[in-house]
Amino acid sequence: MISFSVSALEKAPVHRHGTLPEEFLDLAPDDLFQTAGEVDYDLNAALVSGGVLISGRMSVPLKSTCGRCLKEMQFTLAAEKLHLFMEITDAMEIVEADEELRAELLLNLPMNPLCRPDCRGLCPECGCDLNEKICRCETGSSTLQESPWSALDGLDL
């Protein structure tokens, strides 16, 4: 759990770093994303008017499936420039930031994970992995890159 004592913050800003168990992210077992390691964090907390400002970075390795070629892939989910303001009410002694930090980190999840930005995906006709080979299927209105061989088809050799 990541929490900060208000009375400690009243004396000086607090720097905190370490790791949290994978469960911190609380992903469902059937989620598109699964954790592949611990959550790394490096945070500063400082008292500001009306609350506490938490800044720093968090990251966690994740596993997912490429949205184009369907291969399993691993990547690092990171919030590099995290800024979180949490209000402090009068009687508050401990500021618990787990939920908010988790939400900040998850904001950085990609909508459509790709094994690499230029992944060519699978051929909609034969299902072959177009990163590995080029098939001769007519892919119709496909937006995929044209096969380098298609130019040769028009040539009378």
Ligand SMILES: [Zn+2]
């Ligand atoms: Zn891919």
Ligand SMILES: [Zn+2]
């Ligand atoms: Zn094909």
